[in-house]
Amino acid sequence: MTDGDDIEMLAAEYVLGTLDATERADVARRRVREPQLDAAISAWERRLGPLATAAAPVEPPADLLDKIRQRVDRADPGAEVVVLQRAVRRWRSIGLSAMAAAAALLVVIGVRETGREPPSRYVAVFHQNDETPSFLLSIDLAERRVTIQPVAAPRQPDRTYQLWIASDQLGARPRSLGLLSDASLTTAEIDLPIDVASLRTATFGISVEPKGGSPTGVPTGPALHARLLRVPQTN
Amino acid sequence: MLASVARGDRAALDRLYARTSAKLYGVVLRIVQRREVADDVLQDVYVRVWGQAGRFAPDKGSAIAWLATIARNLAIDHVRQSGRFVSEDDAKLAERADEGRSALDLLEHDDDARRLRSCLDALEPERRALVIAAYLDGASREDLAARTGTPVGTIKTWLHRSLKQLKDCLMS
Numbered sequence: 001m002t003d004g005d006d007i008e009m010l011a012a013e014y015v016l017g018t019l020d021a022t023e024r025a026d027v028a029r030r031r032v033r034e035p036q037l038d039a040a041i042s043a044w045e046r047r048l049g050p051l052a053t054a055a056a057p058v059e060p061p062a063d064l065l066d067k068i069r070q071r072v073d074r075a076d077p078g079a080e081v082v083v084l085q086r087a088v089r090r091w092r093s094i095g096l097s098a099m100a101a102a103a104a105l106l107v108v109i110g111v112r113e114t115g116r117e118p119p120s121r122y123v124a125v126f127h128q129n130d131e132t133p134s135f136l137l138s139i140d141l142a143e144r145r146v147t148i149q150p151v152a153a154p155r156q157p158d159r160t161y162q163l164w165i166a167s168d169q170l171g172a173r174p175r176s177l178g179l180l181s182d183a184s185l186t187t188a189e190i191d192l193p194i195d196v197a198s199l200r201t202a203t204f205g206i207s208v209e210p211k212g213g214s215p216t217g218v219p220t221g222p223a224l225h226a227r228l229l230r231v232p233q234t235n
Numbered sequence: 236m237l238a239s240v241a242r243g244d245r246a247a248l249d250r251l252y253a254r255t256s257a258k259l260y261g262v263v264l265r266i267v268q269r270r271e272v273a274d275d276v277l278q279d280v281y282v283r284v285w286g287q288a289g290r291f292a293p294d295k296g297s298a299i300a301w302l303a304t305i306a307r308n309l310a311i312d313h314v315r316q317s318g319r320f321v322s323e324d325d326a327k328l329a330e331r332a333d334e335g336r337s338a339l340d341l342l343e344h345d346d347d348a349r350r351l352r353s354c355l356d357a358l359e360p361e362r363r364a365l366v367i368a369a370y371l372d373g374a375s376r377e378d379l380a381a382r383t384g385t386p387v388g389t390i391k392t393w394l395h396r397s398l399k400q401l402k403d404c405l406m407s
Contacts, residue, residue: 012398016369018376021315045304046296047405050348051370052303055265057257065252068281
């Protein structure tokens with residue numbers, strides 16, 4: 001049997017469901033980095049998919065949706081990641097260089113429409129690498145204000161950090177919220193130029209730019225890696 | 236609707252649940268067999284859908300097929316990890332195998348389903364029963380071996396042949 005046949009049958013049995021726990025976990029890991037395996041799995045899902053309709057519908061318990069809502073309301077990193085990925089695509093599309101885009105993860109105020117008062121404060125942690133946080137960005141929705149606080153941001157002798165916001169309300173390109181120059185690598189509070197509703201879908205980024213800021217009006221330098229943490233509601 | 240869910244629309248999640256939960260609960264319950272387990276797995280399904288709705292690609296299939304794939308994967312992961320079939324008695328397995336054969340009558344009647352049905356019908360009856368038991372009941376190779384009194388290696392060979400035959404038939 002060729003490798004292709006092996007992959008084909010592995011994909012088929014994965015979709016059929018006959019692999020054991022170890023094999024399943026192995027396939028789930030491999031498909032992320034093996035496009036051929038991933039494509040074979042998708043193809044088998046399509047082929048056998050109609051069979052799933054042969055399971056007779058059963059009404060789930062009445063309280064199940066409430067339990068799901070509660071879980072979705074709690075810390076929900078999975079959902080934030082999706083929004084984050086979309087945000088990265090958006091920033092790429094406005095011309096972050098390929099290298100910068102690869103390093104860029106932008107902060108999203110992922111306020112969900114909960115049907116009740118959303119949490120009003122978010123914190124984003126910008127990383128230069130996976131260990132050292134560079135900046136803490138906290139966002140106060142009610143006050144429409146961000147506070148940017150350097151943690152271990154390395155000084156950039158000939159360059160400067162620049163903070164950006166992107167939002168539909170501000171147009172297609174990110175807007176600069178100002179330079180975080182060496183001299184002012186202290187906590188800064190910045191009022192945001194958009195309304196609260198738009199803020200809920202806005203994203204933030206920090207890039208490293210030449211002194212004086214980006215010469216083009218959009219981020220040009222390497223962007224910092226950011227992770228979003230939702231601040232638990234304290235009131 | 237999944238696009239709205241991906242944007243974080245709670246009302247869309249409620250609507251999606253109203254339309255799809257009975258179908259997915261049926262898929263999950265059939266595999267995990269116990270309601271209290273199915274309750275937990277179905278919660279996991281919708282929490283995952285909430286988080287991953289943005290990954291749904293309409294050009295790659297229907298929304299319900301995508302949802303059913305997530306439901307089956309989580310249900311099968313669960314039974315593989317907890318070893319459900321070990322404790323189950325054979326009479327019940329035989330009963331479900333019978334259900335499996337008639338299950339094909341429940342298939343929806345769109346083109347894909349019709350083609351799959353006719354290709355499944357082309358398999359030898361015992362092989363067809365294995366494929367259906369695996370897909371619908373979440374039976375592992377070992378479960379199928381125990382059910383049919385056949386060595387696991389033979390089951391694997393049969394499954395591979397059946398799957399290849401199915402693929403050839405579906406692509407012809």
